[in-house]
Amino acid sequence: MSVAAGNYLDIYNMCGIAGIIQSNPSLYNKHHLKKMTDALAHRGPDGEGLWQNESGNVLLGHRRLSIIDLSDAGQQPMHHSSLSTGGEGLGVRYTIIHNGEIYNYIELKEELQKKGYSFHSQTDTEVILAAYDCWQDECVDYFDGMFAFAIWDATKKELFAARDRFGEKPFFYHFNGKQLLFASEMKALWAAGVERTANQKMLFNFITIGYTDNPSQPGETFFENIYKLPPATVLKYTTGSNELVVEKYWDIDPEKQNKKITDNEAIEQFNHLFSTSVKRRLRSDVAIGTSLSGGLDSSSVVATASLFTGNHSTLNAFTAVFPGYEKDESAFSKQIADQFKLQQFTVTVSPEEMMNDWTTLCHHQEEPFGSASIYAQYKVYELAKQYGIKVLLDGQGADETLAGYHKYYKWYWQELFRNRKLFRSKELKAAKEIGVTESFNFKNVIASYFPGFATVTLENQYLLKAIRHEDLAKDFVKLQSKEAYYTTPDHFTLNGVLHFNTCTHGLEELLRYADRNSMAHGREVRLPFLSHELVEFIFSLPANFKIRNGWTKWILRETMAKSLPAEITWRRDKVGFEPPQKTWMENKQVQDAIQEARKKLVDEKVLKPEVLQKPVLPQASHDADNYDWRYFSAATLFQHKH
Secondary structure (H helix, E strand, O other): OOEOOEOOOOOOEOOEEEEEEEOOOOOOOHHHHHHHHHHOHHHOEOEEEEEEOOOOOEEEEEEEOOOOOOOHHHOOOEEEOOHHHOOOOOOOOEEEEEEEEEOOHHHHHHHHHHOOOOOOOOOHHHHHHHHHHHHHHHHHHHOOEEEEEEEEEOOOOEEEEEEOOOOOOOOEEEEOOOEEEEEOOHHHHHHOOOOOOEOHHHHHHHHHHOOOOOOOOOOEOOEOOOEEOOOOEEEEEEOOOOEEEEEEOOOOOOOOOOOOOOHHHHHHHHHHHHHHHHHHHOOOOOOEEEEOOOOHHHHHHHHHHHHHHOOOOOOEEEEEEOOOOOOOOHHHHHHHHHHOOOEEEEEEOOHHHHHHHHHHHHHHHOOOOOOOHHHHHHHHHHHHHHOOOOEEEOOOOHHHHHOOOOOHHHHHHHHHHHOOOHHHHOHHHHHHHOOOOOOOOHHHHHHHHOHHHHHHHHHHHHHHHHHOOOOEOHHHHHHHHHHOOOOOOOOOOHHHHHHHHHHHOOHHHHHHHHHHHHHHOOOEEEOHHHOHHHHHHHHHOOHHHOOEOOEOOHHHHHHHOOOOOHHHHOOOOOOOOOOOHHHHOOOHHHHHHHHHHHHHHHHOOOEOHHHHHOOOOOOOOOOOOOHHHHHHHHHHHHOOOO
16 A cells, blocks of 8 residues: 555564574574574564674574565665765674664654765665664664664674663563573573573462563563563673673653643644654555554544545454444444445454464463453454455554543542642542542542552552462462562652553553564554654643543544544543453353363462362453453463473
8 A cells, every 4th residue: 555655665574583692602503593583483474584693602583574675675684884984895893683663764764864874775674773873872762663673783792782662562581691592572582492480470460460560670571581671771782791781761751741731732732743653654565454443542543544545545444343242342443444434354252262272372472461352452463464464553552641541530630639629620520420430539538648658558458468369379479479569650640650551560561462462463563652752742741631521531532523423532431452251251161271270370389279179250351350360371381391
């Protein structure tokens, strides 16, 4: 599809990367690297590149998912001399492997050409190399994109790696003081011989409070000795000194707000930034699709994309439908598909299908996941593959930045109460009038005045609940409970909790699911709400631009009011992307599998044997004490032991 934003010849890099940097060249060779890239074949089914330097201490591998321009110009690993000196006849200085997308590469390329850089391909990967040569570590500040890349600098004998600001693209590594192994997925590290040992502390916190990460140690994973590069972080490894440094390169100050901005100015700027983000993410010469749930976020993406695709092109929409389920949104998605003349494809998902796909799903996800929503998403991307659509726009990120969840009401009301504005604002009354069931009570008053006390109380409550979890084996609790991970935001304001969920705990988990599910089918997902320029602007707005007159995501609703039907823009019910998990858990095949998972966890001395006598308790996706689902998912940590 040639879009109005321009007919750009590009090579997309929704791929898999793997690398080994070693002090002893005889430990690992291309055979090990090949095993790593083979483990990532699903991420890049269209090609493979393996390279090692002359001394054999640097090995870099790449699996390629090519969308257009199949020329050799885009092959990775990609090599270059120092571009600032013209690069001719000087030998290779830089070698890069890159997974991701730099959406503003055209603008950056023009800027770098003015500085004297020349380019031999139409790829964004070459732009990363030029940017690194020009700005060194600060190159990441210039990128609007989703990326995980690694550059070997032969002159400095140093590896520079970086991950995008929100963690859309993954980067895992294992470092033992002498060897650094890294890859897009952990299965590549296992393929190279890194041990697969479950991290019991992470397991304890997942089972008891549902955490899939450790907010205070963002590099921790569910496996010992395997770490992830956190979002908005760079990694530097110098072979001479054996020094590995991980540093954050970007953050937002949630307290820094523009209190003078008017409604019209804010809406105009929001619209400009969101439109720019969508336009950049439409850069492609192939047909683009969209995940369409029928909610405000995905509908906003479709409405804005339609401004640029024009009448000559039809977006394909992919939707999971759940007939007869009270949270099925198919009527809303059909309304949007009809209005914008989308070709809509739907998939209905059953518990039997989930069981057939369970082993494959867990293989791709690698770490436990908290609900069946992940499987529904997996099937949407599979549907896109069936219809040959490699690129999908998605609405993720809006809930965390714009206060889309109902849990955010209490934070806003507490902030208003603390500033003696709650009752004057009439927000409680407005929320009640549009059907919001959340309330403001004595606990909220205490939390408003004494946030430090509230934090300690909450942490103690969660720890106590975790320790008293009746199914857990006593020794397991005794060993792990000293490090319960329950964490609260640093700032007890609406912007503070949104920052916590966007940058510390919450969003990255959802992005992990999307990356593994899409890459399982060789699909690319682009997220317009996660342009960092847009997110920075949203955080500069006072809280009443996110929640106003009882409405969450107020500025998005106002911005889209003329483009979308009122039934979508001003929907009162907030539905997360959620299948009928409770019904699925009543299925005998699922119940038998959960019982097998319990047995596995009893064998591993995580659960007490008595749990096997208890009936399985079916729960909905977002129920707080969804323990049987967690057992079901957590047991996969102990599969395929090496």
